Amino acid sequence: MSEAHWEYRVGLGEDVHALVPGRALMLGGVQVAHHAGLLGHSDADALLHAITDALLGAAGLGDIGAWFPDDDPRWRGVDSRTLLEQAVQGVRQQGWEPVNVDCTIHAQAPRLAGYREAMREAIAAALGIEPPCVNVKAKTAERLGFVGRQEGIAASAVCLLRRAAG
Ligand code: MG
Numbered sequence: 001m002s003e004a005h006w007e008y009r010v011g012l013g014e015d016v017h018a019l020v021p022g023r024a025l026m027l028g029g030v031q032v033a034h035h036a037g038l039l040g041h042s043d044a045d046a047l048l049h050a051i052t053d054a055l056l057g058a059a060g061l062g063d064i065g066a067w068f069p070d071d072d073p074r075w076r077g078v079d080s081r082t083l084l085e086q087a088v089q090g091v092r093q094q095g096w097e098p099v100n101v102d103c104t105i106h107a108q109a110p111r112l113a114g115y116r117e118a119m120r121e122a123i124a125a126a127l128g129i130e131p132p133c134v135n136v137k138a139k140t141a142e143r144l145g146f147v148g149r150q151e152g153i154a155a156s157a158v159c160l161l162r163r164a165a166g
Pocket of ligand 1: 015016017040044045046049
């Protein structure tokens with residue numbers, strides 16, 4: 001039996017959205033109870049946007065802004081899982097498959113520990129991988145900067161892709 005050979009690519013994604021009253025707070029495809037939510041053209045799920053950019057970056061397919069322009073009415077209020085699923089589809093069409101995703105949410109509030117497993121499952125489902133291949137971390141900003149002042153929430157993500165070589 002011949003040994004499997006794979007090529008690998010890693011990608012990085014970052015996102016920031018402002019926190020404003022009167023919006024639902026969506027993070028990692030999960031609605032989080034909070035007095036404010038993230039402002040954006042879509043549902044403004046900063047974590048899913050960071051993951052989408054990490055995937056597109058790993059595959060060399062550009063970025064979320066090029067794929068889903070924020071002046072396109074199709075994406076107004078859209079569930080960001082739809083954007084992530086479309087990006088994954090594009091990545092898979094190039095022969096790539098996600099291996100794992102690691103990500104961090106930077107939020108002073110609310111506490112997110114109780115939502116991490118649900119986020120992990122939602123992200124894994126959108127990517128078509130198993131929940132153990134997705135890790136979600138949350139950090140405060142020690143009350144420093146825009147995150148510390150609760151003016152916004154940031155997210156960062158890395159994703160590894162592989163495809164059969166040759
Ligand atoms: Mg965004």
